Amino acid sequence: MNTNEGTVDLVPDATVENVARAALLAALTGAFAYVAFPNPVSPTDITLQVLGVFLAGILLGPVWGGVSMTLYLVAGLLGAPVFLGGSSGLGAFVGPTGGYLLSYPIAAAAIGAIVHGGRATRDPGSVGLLRLVGAMVVGTAIIYALGTVGFALAANVGLYEAFLVSAVAFIPAEALKMAAAVGVVRSDAIAAS
Structure with missing residues (x-):
């Protein structure tokens, strides 16, 4: 009797780790969307969402940082209460903050590309302050433009x-x-040191 045993290639560990990190940052x-402060000169509240965009780009690089923010948008679009004040759905994309939301994957990818000098990631702690x-x-x-x-x-x-x-009303924040x-x-x- 001839039995052939084959091997199955699983998803590489690095990919699993990157998906997990992207989901975590998303x-x-x-969660940062729930931390909101009224802005006295704007009808839109100040939230910590942009901090999440910054961290996604810096920590995950251009590819996975962009993926992370895309996961965030898809979760909100599908009904997870992850936008300002727990909102979700398509309405958030056509309301006053929709341009901000749509900019997040682009901004995270751009931040990651600059910090890491391309698609490959490196230790962000080794990056100079000026570059960060x-x-x-x-x-x-990018976020302000969109x-x-x-x-x-x-x-x-x-x-x-x-x-x-x-935009101008949010610069100090x-x-x-x-x-x-x-x-x-x-x-x-x-x-780490």
Whole structure:
């Protein structure tokens, strides 16, 4: 009797780890949506979601950072209460914050590409402060650009007015989120040494 035993190639460990990390950062971003503060000069609250975008790009790189934020959007689209104030569904994408949401995968990918210098990832703790902050500034510019357009369309206002209330009004909060992201990366690098 001839029995052939074959082997089955499983999903590589690195892929499983990256999927798990992407899902974790997507869930963290959803949790950050519940941390909201009123913005006195904008009808849109300040949340910590953008901190999740920063961390996804920095920690996961361009590919998996973008995947993470795409998972986040798909979860919200399918009804998980992961957007501002526990909202979800298609309405969030056509409302005043829809442009921000749609920008998250693009911004995370751009941040990751700048931090890691391409598609391959490296230890983000070894990246210089200027590069980290520069990457987050680029990511913020992407978020503000799409967020401003989305807000202008949803609120039926001009781009200048939309830019003032949906971008400029958030600059101090984004600076604090950048500092927090740097702190996370630096504390991880210190703990590893």
